Amino acid sequence: MEPKPLSLLILGCIGSGLIALFDSSPALGRQAVSTAPVPPAPVSPATLSPTTAIAQPLLAQARPPAGQARLRYSLQGHNGGVNSIVFSPFNQFVISGSVDRTIRIWDLKTGEAVQTLNNSLAVSAVTLSPNGNFIYSTGPAYKPSVKIWQRSTGQLKQVINDFKAVVRALDVSSDGNVLATAVLDGNIELWDTATGDRLRTLTGHTDVVTAVAFAPGGRTLVSGGGGRDRTVRIWNADKATLLHTMTDHKDWVLDVAVSNNGRYVVSASADRTLKLWELDSGKLIRTFSGHSNWARSVAISPDNDRIVSGSKDGTVKVWDLKTGALLYDIKATTKGIDEVRDVAFASDNKTVMAGVTDGLVKIWTLEER
Numbered sequence: 293m294e295p296k297p298l299s300l301l302i303l304g305c306i307g308s309g310l311i312a313l314f315d316s317s318p319a320l321g322r323q324a325v326s327t328a329p330v331p332p333a334p335v336s337p338a339t340l341s342p343t344t345a346i347a348q349p350l351l352a353q354a355r356p357p358a359g360q361a362r363l364r365y366s367l368q369g370h371n372g373g374v375n376s377i378v379f380s381p382f383n384q385f386v387i388s389g390s391v392d393r394t395i396r397i398w399d400l401k402t403g404e405a406v407q408t409l410n411n412s413l414a415v416s417a418v419t420l421s422p423n424g425n426f427i428y429s430t431g432p433a434y435k436p437s438v439k440i441w442q443r444s445t446g447q448l449k450q451v452i453n454d455f456k457a458v459v460r461a462l463d464v465s466s467d468g469n470v471l472a473t474a475v476l477d478g479n480i481e482l483w484d485t486a487t488g489d490r491l492r493t494l495t496g497h498t499d500v501v502t503a504v505a506f507a508p509g510g511r512t513l514v515s516g517g518g519g520r521d522r523t524v525r526i527w528n529a530d531k532a533t534l535l536h537t538m539t540d541h542k543d544w545v546l547d548v549a550v551s552n553n554g555r556y557v558v559s560a561s562a563d564r565t566l567k568l569w570e571l572d573s574g575k576l577i578r579t580f581s582g583h584s585n586w587a588r589s590v591a592i593s594p595d596n597d598r599i600v601s602g603s604k605d606g607t608v609k610v611w612d613l614k615t616g617a618l619l620y621d622i623k624a625t626t627k628g629i630d631e632v633r634d635v636a637f638a639s640d641n642k643t644v645m646a647g648v649t650d651g652l653v654k655i656w657t658l659e660e661r
Contacts, residue, residue: 301442306311307649359660361610361622364643365403366427367653369396369645376648377634386645387443388653389415389429390588397443407446409443411439416568417461421468421485430459438462438473440485452488455481461503461547465510470529472513480515482529492532497521503548503559507571514557514571516545523566524548524559524575536574540567548591551596556613560587567599568613582609584630593637600644608646620658624648 372392379386385406386398394408395418405602409427416431426449427441437453457477463623470491471483480501499519506513506529513529524545526536543562548559552570556567566580566587585604592599598619599611606628610620624632624646634647642658 324458328577341451347589357621359524359658360654361608361620361656362642362659363654364657365400365653365655367398367403367405367655368651369405369408370394370651370653372414372508372651373633374653375414375416375633376650377636377647377653378644379420379638379643380420380422380424380494381422381639383638383640383643384424384472384587386653387418387420387427388647389418389431390651391415392651393443395427395429397446400655402553408583409441409446409448417459420463421464422466423468426468426485428462428464430473431641432458432461436475438471438483440488450488452483455488460501463504463506465506465529467510470477470510471504472504472506474504474515474530476500476515478521480504480513480527482532485606486509492529494532494534496525496534497523502544502546505548505550506605507550508552508554512550512554513570514548516548516559518544518546518562521545522561524557524569524574526557528573537576538567538576539568540576540579541565543586544614546586549590549592549599551592552614553596554593556592556596557591558590560590560601562586564603565612566599568591568616580611580616581617582621583607588632589634591635591637593641594639598637598641600637602635604631608632608635608644608656610644612649622656624654625650625652 298611307443368392370392372390374388374390389395391414392412399405399406413433418429428445430438436455437451438448441469443448457475461474473481478497482491494642497517499521502518503516513527515525522541524538530545541561545559545561547560555572559567564583568577583603584590584614587603589602599613601609606625608622608624630650632646636645645655
């Protein structure tokens with residue numbers, strides 16, 4: 293194997309009020325790989341250290357993705373766009389919900405659909421109980437509802453239909469006892485999964501609620517708002533009280549996720565960004581930019597190290613949660629009209645999945661260089 297040519301990153305001024313980061317190597321010569329405005333104040337050599345705020349953004353932009361994503365499966369069977377996906381707890385199977393009015397269960401060993409659940413209308417969201425025994429689904433309907441299915445048999449177990457508006461998203465607490473629903477009337481409804489009874493209603497969003505996610509333990513809930521609301525909110529689910537409201541997004545919040553260690557929240561927005569927050573304080577930690585269209589969906593790896601996002605731009609991106617670096621940039625569709633509606637991380641921390649509007653469920657293995 294031939295040794296790779298050595299590169300030297302050089303920070304210098306190129307005039308016109310710009311600082312440039314150059315890549316200097318025998319093979320490439322010297323090429324400017326990134327630029328930024330010269331800071332207004334005088335700059336000392338110490339200021340130009342790679343650990344400072346001036347050099348760091350340039351270095352981050354210049355770094356290539358860490359590795360390649362190998363396509364493992366492209367699951368075919370849906371006759372319409374895939375809106376929602378979820379891995380089973382031990383990566384044995386995958387659940388997908390589609391506008392074709394079906395929920396499909398896929399065997400991850402073979403890539404084959406082993407069961408199809410027929411719904412009366414399009415499926416906009418699915419989730420799975422923590423033990424993997426029950427599937428929860430919802431979709432747009434004249435009479436909105438949430439359906440609970442027995443996963444092993446495919447039988448419809450229960451229907452919750454006491455809603456005043458369409459249910460946009462749902463999640464189940466880590467103990468499996470509480471179902472949270474994001475409703476387009478601006479409320480979050482909490483339900484007893486065993487009886488189907490309403491437990492509490494969380495009010496505070498000023499427009500539609502588009503996303504919900506429980507923190508580990510089930511006492512804390514995170515939600516996202518659309519329309520004029522555009523906020524991320526953190527709640528005490530037991531007391532139905534609002535703890536924090538975050539207003540930094542400039543457009544609809546389309547998805548939220550909470551880390552397994554209970555420390556972080558990530559939100560995806562139509563403003564094309566992801567934002568990382570502290571769960572306890574609601575403090576903004578960093579913003580992830582790179583999508584060229586709506587950031588529709590987001591998930592955090594089980595080991596709390598990585599974030600995966602899916603976008604209307606047709607890409608899936610994997611980010612380093614702690615540094616903000618882009619690790620993998622995956623083109624999920626070759627058609628400009630198709631988009632990624634949902635993403636998920638498997639429990640092995642190296643397998644990611646996307647539901648695409650072309651009707652495919654795609655699964656990649658993240659390979660390190």
